[in-house]
Amino acid sequence: MDIKTTLFYIFSTILVLAALRVVTARNPVHAVLFLVLAFFNASGLWLLLQAEFLAIALIVVYVGAVMVLFLFVVMMLDINLERLRRGFWNNLWLGGPIAVLMVVEMVAVLSARSFGLDAMPAPAPTAAGVSNTKALGVAIYTDYVYPFELASVILLVALIAAVAINLRQRRDHKSLDPARQIAVRRNERVRIVSMPVEKE
Amino acid sequence: MINFVMPDLYPASAEIFILVMACVLLLVDLFAGKGRRWLAYLMAQLTLAGCFGITFVTMDGQGVTTFSNMFVDDLFADFLKLALYPAVAIMLVYSRAYLAARNLDRGEFYLLVLFATLGMMVMISASHFVTVYLGLELLALSMYALVAIDRDSVRATEAAMKYFVLGSMASGLLLYGMSMVYGAIGSLEIAEMGQRIALGGGNKTVLVFGLIFVVAGLAFKLGVVPFHMWVPDVYHGAPTAVTLLLGSAPKLAAFAITLxxxxxxxxxxxEHWQVMLMILAALSIALGNLAAIAQRNLKRMLAYSAISHMGFMLLGVLSGIVGGDPRFTLNAYSSAMFYAIAYVLMSLGAFGMILLLSRAGFEAEEIDDFRGLNRRSPWFAAIMMILMFSMAGVPFFVGFFAKFAVLQAVVAANQIWLAVFAVLFSLIGAFYYLRVVKVMYFDAPTDTAPLEAPRDMRILLSVNGLAVAFLGLLPEGVLKYAIYATYTFLLGS
Structure with missing residues (x-):
């Protein structure tokens, strides 16, 4: 086994184990951290495939920004895992066998017979000096400009949706509006009641 | 060093127009005060009218692709888009008073509707797996937000959550299937994929494996059994105006990407996907019609009815390619297309009736709320009767004709037992449609408040109901265009 194959197996093993732990970890913070580990290993696999830009982007964007935000959210929410896990054992008798069956079938189909080296020959090595970052940039802004724009529209919709669902004017806030304070009139605040004089 | 050829923007001018107008609306809404909410409504309507005009003017006989073959503008797309804009516009008219009474008629609502429309347009014109997926996500994301837009309603939030989680899973399935197909064939472009497979390219096992996931993802978006779990809960939980949108126009887009x-x-x-669709269609027709009987809530009942109608539409899609006789293919797909359009028209009317009877603080969503409608408003009771008869497939309304055309295609494809099965379950289904009619005409009203709906909605709803009756008598007009659009679609593929 050459060094690349060895690295591939190391990365893949850790990736699969980390992904398993994401679903099985009891503590949600641990689950998020295992997801970060999974991302690191996936990015290692991409590096082996010479997709340097994607590998770095995965770490910068997902690990650096998305997952950190995710971690904050998970830490802020008080998630009751016991409640989430209720019903797990009740449904296992049905879900478990189906899952096992699907995994067996998928392994049968996606085996080396369909995706082995003779079915999928390795691509010709790229010439030295070809930058795949540059190639990616050129492709995105020329051939893929339409999906690129659509993706930006999707992000805009996400922004609008977040504002539409979450931004609300609070009615119970305690701040005072000076303009309204100045504009106040006497008869809005004081009511003069005429009543007969009373003796003690 | 970049060989950049400016893509031809002309075929996509309707998409560009709606995007620009949505961005303008975003800015206008920022500066328009609370008292100018009609402005967003008006702009949304004008945008849809503008899109209609642009699509109509730029429509020509031959299919054009642009953006490196990721966008296709053929008659099939134009025809579906020309049906899509009025569907969205009618939905806006129907829901205006309902939204205003619930303080939901904010600019964001109209924005999200426009973006959802853009998503559907992208799906209809998609000729590349990437654009299929992105259009789908644009539509889905806007719909998730629209379902949740009544943020103080616990039921709507729950529905949005279910829709979001299950919808994301469906997108995942679809994407996984697409990646498998790509792995086998090495192209994401739909037309080229077809050619390469026809030339014997690709590992068949992997292709079928990917196909299963693609069909599952599509079935989820269409809402057919066994991927239907979200439909009743989301239809029931969402504000009725959003249910109206959810149950109408997206069916056209889902039909387009399926085809x-x-x-x-x-x-x-x-040969593989026909069997899959056959199972999906048979299960949907059976379960949709049986489960609808047990519903007391009209929105849930219409949701199950939507499941059975989508099953019926799939019957048309699956009886297309049999033995390679091109005449049957044309008939089958155009009947499915006619079914989709007829269903959208009926669904708009039926949910429109719920909106008509609703008012501030009251949702007329139980079947019992329609009790004695004949005594409150004979005219709208008649319209509702037309809609229910049409959905049940009573001759001679448009629903009957749509079912008839699909069944004809199924029989032509030699699937007699499937046609018999579909007819039997339609008969069972007639029970719950007729129950609504019975409640309207023979029961005493429990709710005696006068109808408050604005005049434009009353007129449009009447026209909608009459169109359902009229198209059943004279379906040739629409059917002719459906056949023509399908014909050019088949020429292009």
Missing amino acids: RVLVTGLAELA
């Missing part, structure tokens, strides 16, 4: 992916792209695998 493009399965017929243009994966036609060589037809």
Whole structure:
């Protein structure tokens, strides 16, 4: 086994184990951290495939920004895992066998017979000096400009949706509006009641 | 060093127009005060009218692709888009008073509707797996937000959550299937994929494996059994105006991508996906019609009825490629297209009736709320009766004709037992539609408040109901265009 194959197996093993732990970890913070580990290993696999830009982007964007935000959210929410896990054992008798069956079938189909080296020959090595970052940039802004724009529209919709669902004017806030304070009139605040004089 | 050829923007001018107008609306809404909410409504309506005009003017006989073959503008797309804009516009008219009474008629609502429309347009014109997926996500994301837009309603939030989680899973399935197909064939472009498979390219096992996931994802978006779990809960929980949108126009877009992916792209695998669609369609027709009987809530009942109608539409799609006789293919797909359009028209009317009877603080969503409608408003009771008869497939309304055309295609494809099965379950289904009619005409009203709906909605709803009756008598006009659009679609694929 050459060094690349060895690295591939190391990365893949850790990736699969980390992904398993994401679903099985009891503590949600641990689950998020295992997801970060999974991302690191996936990015290692991409590096082996010479997709340097994607590998770095995965770490910068997902690990650096998305997952950190995710971690904050998970830490802020008080998630009751016991409640989430209720019903797990009740449904296992049905879900478990189906899952096992699907995994067996998928392994049968996606085996080396369909995706082995003779079915999928390795691509010709790229010439030295070809930058795949540059190639990616050129492709995105020329051939893929339409999906690129659509993706930006999707992000805009996400922004609008977040504002539409979450931004609300609070009615119970305690701040005072000076303009309204100045504009106040006497008869809005004081009511003069005429009543007969009373003796003690 | 970049060989950049400016893409031809002309075929996509309607999409560009709606995007620009949505961005303008975003800015206008920022500066328009609370008292100018009609402005957003008006702009949304004008945008849809503008899109209609642009699509109509730029429509020509031959299919054009642009943006490196990721966008296709053929008659099939134009025809579906010309049906899509009025559907969205009618939905806006129907829901205006309902939204205003619930303080939901904010600019964001109209924005999200416009973006959802853009998503559907992208789906209809998609000729590349990436654009299919992005259009789908644009539509889905806007719909998730629209379902949740009544943020103080616990039921709506729950529905949005279910829709979001299950919808994301469906997108995942679809994406996984697409990646498998790509892995086998090495192209994401739908037309080229079809050619490569026809030339014997690709590992068949992997292709079928990917196909299963693609069909599952599509079935989820269409809402057919066994991927239907979200439909009743989301239809029930969402504000009725959003249910109206959810239950109408997206069916056209889902139909378009189903046809493009399965017929243009994966036609060589037809023997596999025909069986899958057959199971989906039979289960949907059976379960949709049986489960609808047990519903007391009209929105849930219409949701189950939507499941059975989508099953019926799939019957048309699956009886397309049999023995390679092109005449049957044309008939089958155009009947499915006619079914989709007829269903959208009926669904708009039926949910429109719920909106008509609702008012501030009251949702007329139980079947019992329609009690004695004949005594409150004989005219709208008659309209509702037309809609229910049409959905049940009573001659001679448009629903009957749509069912008839699909069944004709199924029989032509030699699937007699499937046609008999569909007819039997339609008969069972007639029970719950007729129950609504019975409640309207023979029961005493429990709710005696006068109808408050604005005049434009009353007129449009009447026209909608009459159109359902009229198209049943004279379906040739629409059917002719459906056949013509399908014909050019098949020429292109």
